Amino acid sequence: MSLADQLVAYLSRQAGRPVHVETLARIPGGASRETYRYDAVTDDGRQGFILRRDPPGSLIETDRRAEFLAIRSFAGKGVAAPEAVVLEPEGAELERPFFIMKRVDGGLASSPFAADPFGTEAQAIGEQFFSIMGRIAAEPLAGLPLLEVFEPPQVGGCWRRELDYWSGVIEADEQHPQPIVRAAMRRLRASPPPPATRVAVVHGDFRNGNFLHDGAGRIIALLDWEMAHLGDPLEDLAWAMDPLWSPGSDGRISGMVSREEALAIWSRSSGLAVDPTALKWWALFASVKGQAIWTSAAKAWRDGGFAEPVLAFSGWFTARRQDEILAAQLAEWGPL
């Protein structure tokens, strides 16, 4: 049975009446989930949706329930979260776990490897980008759906939990010895950051390429919540500012705004000060996390029979660029 037939069967059973599926098409990217767009057509009309289904082998082993609940946690809160509709952790007619969101039409996603991805809209996009990040950091945890799957860590324990997790990924998935990232892992463990100012929702992959904008300076959807968790909000800030996502030569973060502007916008929006010592730690951590993801990509690409070229790109070009960034950071940190 084709995916379209499976989807028709599922939607019709759920609705208790015939539902037709039209314009079903896979969307590029989405290395951690297969992502499809489709229109559901009933007697009442037509509506656009996004289907996110687990692939046979995934770049990031995340719980789709956490992603679903993270999106739900921010519905209608001014951070451009899409509207999550339904989660099927057992897969139902689609055989693999999936969830469905309402589709946001008319959006553009920029390449994270473009030198000047936003042109004349860069300032407006940058202000929204870091404001939204700050609003997520400021969101009170009480009552959030995401707490159904995550226990808030202690403010002093955020760093260790993340470092343990991503170090474990490298240990498990490394296929060739990586002295650079291992030196960074040791450095991070030997020089812990100050405790988090507060424990907040961390989007986990907040960067250029993971949001849609309308081409006129407005962010209309924040995507890819699959690594959302609770932790130090500086983690998102450092990840977005990793040099990997800023290939331009003018110093702007992802071609948007300067580092100083980014920090000022984020602080105004979150109500939190940025401790430079803590941010330096989280910046090195961001590169370790990145290298862990690219390491997993290389393994997933091999284990998946070389089928998905996005995994090869991540595990090859991106991994090597991340090593350059890590080596430069380590040189700046100096000897232990």
Place this chain on the structure above:
Amino acid sequence: MTPALPDILIGQTVALSAPSPPEAAGDYMVGKLGLLAMLAALAAQEAERGVAVRVAENQAIAEVLNAAGDAVTTPDHDLAWRALDAANAALRRRLIDVHEAAEQRGDGALQRRILELYVAMAADRALSLG
């Protein structure tokens, strides 16, 4: 560290020859072909200098290890990718141990030399999208 060139080229063949379901036509296929084209361009860079980079990196690691007191030789008589990567893996594993030991005894000079080596290794292996 990352996929070797032969793996990349095998992957190109697999990705191009695998049948696609109808929903994977259109934008997804355009994106996939764009990625495959980009991988081909990167593969050209790797084919041009990958062997030389590996030989140089193995030599550079061996020099640092020898300076740190190891008696290491670089057995790069076999210039096949697999042989070079196997030698590189052994040298890198030893480098990790030597670096960690230098950290534990506070040998700042050796640590600085190793950190400089990391910068050079990463720069030499870098691929360009431009």
